[in-house]
Amino acid sequence: MSEPRLRVSYILTLPIGDDPEARARAIALEQTVELPAGAFPDAVGESVVGRVEAVEVSSRQHAQRVRAAISYGPEVIGSDLLQLVNVVFGNVSLQSGIRVAAIDWMPQTPPWLDGPRFGIEGLRELCREPERPLVATALKPVGLAPAELARLCGEFARAGIDIIKDDHGLVQQATAPLADRLALCQEAVAEANAATGGASLYFPNLTVEVPSLEERLAWALDAGCRGCMVSPLLSGLDTVRRIAQTDPGLAILAHPALSGAYFGTEHGVAPEVLLGQLFRWAGADGVIYPNVGGRFAFRQADCDAINFQLRSEVAGLRSAFPVPAGGLDVQSLGEWVDRYGSDTIFLIGGDLYRRADLGTAARQLMDSVRRHWVARRH
Amino acid sequence: MSEPRLRVSYILTLPIGDDPEARARAIALEQTVELPAGAFPDAVGESVVGRVEAVEVSSRQHAQRVRAAISYGPEVIGSDLLQLVNVVFGNVSLQSGIRVAAIDWMPQTPPWLDGPRFGIEGLRELCREPERPLVATALKPVGLAPAELARLCGEFARAGIDIIKDDHGLVQQATAPLADRLALCQEAVAEANAATGGASLYFPNLTVEVPSLEERLAWALDAGCRGCMVSPLLSGLDTVRRIAQTDPGLAILAHPALSGAYFGTEHGVAPEVLLGQLFRWAGADGVIYPNVGGRFAFRQADCDAINFQLRSEVAGLRSAFPVPAGGLDVQSLGEWVDRYGSDTIFLIGGDLYRRADLGTAARQLMDSVRRHWVARRH
Numbered sequence: 038m039s040e041p042r043l044r045v046s047y048i049l050t051l052p053i054g055d056d057p058e059a060r061a062r063a064i065a066l067e068q069t070v071e072l073p074a075g076a077f078p079d080a081v082g083e084s085v086v087g088r089v090e091a092v093e094v095s096s097r098q099h100a101q102r103v104r105a106a107i108s109y110g111p112e113v114i115g116s117d118l119l120q121l122v123n124v125v126f127g128n129v130s131l132q133s134g135i136r137v138a139a140i141d142w143m144p145q146t147p148p149w150l151d152g153p154r155f156g157i158e159g160l161r162e163l164c165r166e167p168e169r170p171l172v173a174t175a176l177k178p179v180g181l182a183p184a185e186l187a188r189l190c191g192e193f194a195r196a197g198i199d200i201i202k203d204d205h206g207l208v209q210q211a212t213a214p215l216a217d218r219l220a221l222c223q224e225a226v227a228e229a230n231a232a233t234g235g236a237s238l239y240f241p242n243l244t245v246e247v248p249s250l251e252e253r254l255a256w257a258l259d260a261g262c263r264g265c266m267v268s269p270l271l272s273g274l275d276t277v278r279r280i281a282q283t284d285p286g287l288a289i290l291a292h293p294a295l296s297g298a299y300f301g302t303e304h305g306v307a308p309e310v311l312l313g314q315l316f317r318w319a320g321a322d323g324v325i326y327p328n329v330g331g332r333f334a335f336r337q338a339d340c341d342a343i344n345f346q347l348r349s350e351v352a353g354l355r356s357a358f359p360v361p362a363g364g365l366d367v368q369s370l371g372e373w374v375d376r377y378g379s380d381t382i383f384l385i386g387g388d389l390y391r392r393a394d395l396g397t398a399a400r401q402l403m404d405s406v407r408r409h410w411v412a413r414r415h
Numbered sequence: 416m417s418e419p420r421l422r423v424s425y426i427l428t429l430p431i432g433d434d435p436e437a438r439a440r441a442i443a444l445e446q447t448v449e450l451p452a453g454a455f456p457d458a459v460g461e462s463v464v465g466r467v468e469a470v471e472v473s474s475r476q477h478a479q480r481v482r483a484a485i486s487y488g489p490e491v492i493g494s495d496l497l498q499l500v501n502v503v504f505g506n507v508s509l510q511s512g513i514r515v516a517a518i519d520w521m522p523q524t525p526p527w528l529d530g531p532r533f534g535i536e537g538l539r540e541l542c543r544e545p546e547r548p549l550v551a552t553a554l555k556p557v558g559l560a561p562a563e564l565a566r567l568c569g570e571f572a573r574a575g576i577d578i579i580k581d582d583h584g585l586v587q588q589a590t591a592p593l594a595d596r597l598a599l600c601q602e603a604v605a606e607a608n609a610a611t612g613g614a615s616l617y618f619p620n621l622t623v624e625v626p627s628l629e630e631r632l633a634w635a636l637d638a639g640c641r642g643c644m645v646s647p648l649l650s651g652l653d654t655v656r657r658i659a660q661t662d663p664g665l666a667i668l669a670h671p672a673l674s675g676a677y678f679g680t681e682h683g684v685a686p687e688v689l690l691g692q693l694f695r696w697a698g699a700d701g702v703i704y705p706n707v708g709g710r711f712a713f714r715q716a717d718c719d720a721i722n723f724q725l726r727s728e729v730a731g732l733r734s735a736f737p738v739p740a741g742g743l744d745v746q747s748l749g750e751w752v753d754r755y756g757s758d759t760i761f762l763i764g765g766d767l768y769r770r771a772d773l774g775t776a777a778r779q780l781m782d783s784v785r786r787h788w789v790a791r792r793h
Contacts, residue, residue, distance in 0.1 A: 067710070070556035071582055076768040081558035113557050115588040119622060119649040123584060123672050127649070130675030131711040131741070178448035179491050180459035204449055206501060210493040244497060271497040271505070273651025294501050297508030298677045298684065305676050332445070333509040363509070390454040 040111040041142045044090060045125050049103040050134035050303045061089045061105035064135070067128050069113050084112045087124075100134075108143060116149035118275050118319060126306055137306040140314055146353045154281045155264075155288040155322040156355025157348070157380050163263050163288060164199045165236040169410040170379050172403060173290070173360065175386035176222065177204035183213045187221035189395065194229030194237035196399030200382065201226060202266045203242035205292040215241065216256055223260040240264040240290055243280065244272045254283050264288030264322070270295040274319050281320030290360060290382075291321035297334070308339045313346025316357075323358035323382050328373070331364020348380055358382045367402045371409045379410070418489040419520045422468060423503050427481040428512035428681045439467045439483035442513070445506050447491045462490045465502075478512075486521060494527035496653050496697060504684055515684040518692055524731045532659045533642075533666040533700040534733025535726070535758050541641050541666060542577045543614040547788040548757050550781060551668070551738065553764035554600065555582035561591050565599035567773065572607030572615035574777030578760065579604065580644045581620035583670040593619065594634055601638040618642040618668055621658065622650045632661050642666030642700070648673040652697050659698030668738060668760075669699035675712070686717045691724025694735075701736035701760050706751070709742020726758055736760045745780045749787045757788070 049060055062074075065087030070077050090106040109124045129135050146152075153159075161167055174193055176186050186207075193201045201222075209215050219241045226239040243265040245253050250272075257265055265287045269277050271294055280289055291312075299306040308326070316324045324347055327333030329340050344359040362384035365373065370383060377383075385402060392398035427438055440452075443465030448455050468484040487502045507513050524530075531537075539545055552571055554564050564585075571579045579600075587593050597619045604617040621643040623631050628650075635643055643665045647655050649672055658667055669690075677684040686704070694702045702725055705711030707718050722737040740762035743751065748761060755761075763780060770776035 063710075069584065070558070071553070071584065072556055072765055072768050076765065077556045077558075081556055085556060085558035112588060112590060113584065115586055117586050117623075119646075120584065120586045123622075123646065123649055126676065127583070127646070127672035130673050131671060131705045131713070132675065133712040175449070178450055178455045178459055178463060180448070180455075180463035205505070206447065206449065206491065206498065208493055208495050208498045210490060212490060244501075245495075268497075268501065268505070271501055271651070273649070273654065276651065293509060294505035295508050297510065297682075298504065298679075301676075301679050301682075304679075327509045332441075334511040335509070387450055387454065390450050 041145055041147045042108040042110045043114060043121065043124070044106055044108040044141050044143050045137060046104055046106045046139040048136045048138045049105055051101045051103060053097060053101060055101065057092050057094055057101060057103040057105065058089070060103070061092050061107060064105065064129055065089055065107050068124050069109065071128065084110065104138070111147070116147070118150070118278055122274060122315065134303055136301070136304055137310050139307070140310055146351055148353065150318050150354070151278070151281065151320060152318055152354035153320055153322045153357045154286050157358055159355070160288050160322050160358060163236070163238060166199060168379060170374050170377070170406060171199040171358070171382040172406055173200035173202060173382050173384040174198050174389060174399070175202055175204045175384065176207065177386065177390070179204065179206050179210060180212055183217040183221045186213060186218055187225040190222040190239055191225040191229050192396040193399050194226040194235065195233055196396055197233065197235055197403040198237055198399055200238045200240055200264070200290070202240040202290055205242055205244065205266060205268050205294055207242050208244065215253060219256055219262065220260050223262055227261065238263050240266045240288070242266045244268040244292070250276065250279065254280065254287070257287060258285070262287065264290065266290045266292055268292040268294040269316060269319060269321070274315065277316070277319035277321055288322045289320060290323045290325060291316045292325050293327065307342070308335065309342035309346045313343040317347055317354065321357055323360045325360040325362050325384060327363035328361035328365055333363045344377060344381070360384050362386070367398070367405060370402070370405060374406065374409050375413065419523055419525045420486040420488045421492060421499065421502070422484055422486040422519050422521050423515060424482055424484045424517040426514045426516045427483055429479040429481060431475065431479060433479065435470050435472055435479060435481040435483065436467070438481070439470050439485060442483065442507055443467055443485045446502050447487065449506065462488065482516070489525070494525070496528070496656055497651070500652060500693065512681055514679070514682055515688050517685070518688055524729055526731065528696050528732070529656070529659065529698060530696055530732035531698055531700045531735045532664050535736055537733070538666050538700050538736060541614070541616060544577060546757060548752050548755070548784060549577040549736070549760040550784055551578035551580060551760050551762040552576050552767060552777070553580055553582045553762065554585065555764065555768070557582065557584050557588060558590050561596040561599045564591060564596055565603040568600040568617055569603040569607050570774040571777050572604040572613065573611055574774055575611065575613050575781040576615055576777055578616045578618055578642070578668070580618040580668055583620055583622065583644060583646050583672055585620050586622065593631060597634055597640065598638050601640055605639065616641050618644045618666070620644045622646040622670070628654065628657065632658065632665070635665060636661070636663070640665065642668065644668045644670055646670040646672040647694060647697060647699070652693065655694070655697035655699055666700045667698060668701045668703060669694045670703050671705065685720070686713065687720035687724045691721040695725055695732065699735055701738045703738040703740050703762060705741035706739035706743055711741045722755060722759070738762050740764070745776070745783060748780070748783060752784065752787050753791065
């Protein structure tokens with residue numbers, strides 16, 4: 038059996054006069070040999086140049102809307118995640134009217150793409166919560182000292198919040214250096230767990246500069262953390278893969294910082310491709326995204342498509358948790374539980390911090406999720 | 416003197432009814448504490464929350480066009496390049512109608528931001544070419560074996576091309592593994608230099624997965640390479656900084672792969688901010704961008720603004736070469752030399768590969784640049 042090829046479906050927005058087939062062929066060249074036809078040996082052309090699999094014109098009004106499927110082979114992608122991203126959108130990002138609408142492997146995911154190490158099942162085991170939706174919150178704001186952040190951690194853990202993650206803007210600031218913060222927060226959560234019999238997890242933010250990654254992974258593992266958070270588009274997508282491969286393993290929540298730059302309607306990458314597929318392929322066990330109706334610009338269809346891609350059954354790849362966030366409140370959470378179902382981590386931050394008594398607010402949140410979930414099952 | 420603050424000018428596109436001041440304050444909160452006003456201690460607010468420095472409404476037609484300047488302090492940025500990018504556009508990338516139009520330090524660049532290690536002057540010394548515009552070409556396509564790529568290297572070097580760089584799609588494919596390719600190409604260039612007395616440079620592509628970076632840097636340094644190429648948005652921007660800090664130093668050409676996703680007209684980041692400032696701050700000695708009129712979507716104003724930012728005098732930061740590319744041809748190069756001036760590296764690939772005799776085409780290119788430059792000076 039030949040090695041898998043990656044099929045990319047581009048939606049092209051072209052002037053009425055342009056030839057869609059020619060445009061598709063130009064993309065297939067640009068993303069592989071970066072040379073016009075005729076300027077490279079035939080043998081290279083056959084094995085390396087992207088294959089135009091299909092070109093369909095779906096509308097012709099002010100402009101042509103065209104769906105072009107192009108496949109790329111192992112000769113050009115190798116087993117390199119960054120090169121995969123490059124082949125999908127590297128150079129053509131600099132052109133216009135090109136949107137990556139879908140990507141998939143023909144016939145199946147290649148073995149070098151490991152994907153999530155824990156996945157939905159593994160992360161549920163870490164949380165000791167086999168069924169109900171999980172709840173996460175963010176530790177914030179930047180500016181608090183490690184002891185203050187650890188106190189918040191303790192309150193959240195005593196309330197039974199499943200995952201307490203650093204805000205993605207908490208890095209290595211002077212007010213709360215990572216080594217101190219990480220040790221104190223992890224200790225506070227462990228103490229709370231010991232008192233309650235719970236299994237709350239603390240995930241430090243490991244979005245860090247390259248030379249520090251190994252060192253900081255070691256800090257997190259030595260402190261006993263079971264997971265971490267990372268912003269793949271800040272650190273480089275491959276950082277996720279690196280962390281997923283580190284023994285004995287840290288579960289990874291991926292943060293969508295910067296990703297909104299990619300989501301143009303006529304040019305860019307569809308949210309479900311970037312957050313739902315590429316982040317999962319890189320190894321994220323859960324992917325945070327801005328839920329519809331909050332302070333960000335996602336539509337319901339975007340959220341549903343991301344959920345679908347993260348959870349879909351793919352041979353050789355564990356599924357990952359969708360983590361809707363960005364303006365969820367305790368009040369309306371039940372509706373979202375009904376809509377998104379149990380294999381979801383609901384990330385609620387601001388609505389807790391607004392309350393005078395954070396611990397009480399967190400307990401009420403967990404009670405309401407548990408009650409809602411039990412009621413739904415009966 | 417207090418530590419420098421980073422001032423970011425956002426162009427906001429808002430519905431007519433919206434309050435521009437309130438929108439600016441919301442961004443200042445979103446990019447720092449990620450909490451609404453009132454949900455964090457006052458002391459944190461004063462030191463951490465972004466400061467709205469100015470809000471100006473420039474037009475009110477179908478929508479309001481607003482320029483909002485917000486500054487962020489060292490308490491939130493720390494000395495972390497990734498966090499800097501996050502503060503500039505991380506979360507608000509997920510909103511809409513927000514474009515980063517300019518960034519600058521008040522009152523000066525902070526000492527932790529080293530910028531280019533070689534810069535224009537240092538790279539000229541490596542090329543032993545104190546004055547004229549430099550010329551680069553790309554080694555391609557993917558699919559050729561190391562020996563074939565090395566043969567091309569030799570031809571380019573004998574023709575006197577200043578910098579011969581791997582195509583950015585040449586990574587670690589089975590057809591030309593980096594270790595072999597790098598050794599043979601560097602050797603071919605060294606042999607050609609020995610024969611001609613020239614100083615051509617070979618720059619391998621080090622856009623690589625995180626765990627391999629150290630190893631591959633060592634390969635390049637051991638082989639005697641004096642520079643490399645990297646795609647910062649694939650590998651993570653900080654990879655550039657990492658390479659710039661590696662002794663004894665590799666000059667860095669940064670490739671713009673993926674960057675086009677950021678350049679929306681109403682939402683995103685201005686090309687001169689991303690390629691002209693952030694890439695230089697990270698440590699690129701030269702930045703490749705798609706010149707106007709080629710097969711990419713840049714306007715002349717984008718190119719001019721990138722050139723300006725890369726070369727501008729900034730205390731504590733070396734200047735970097737603009738590297739226009741993407742469809743330059745030998746025929747029209749003189750015009751571009753006149754327009755862009757000598758502190759430019761002209762990257763010409765496709766137009767050489769189109770010719771039957773690559774070596775002759777490369778020699779003609781170098782002759783024409785030298786002749787044009789001499790004529791211009793007299």
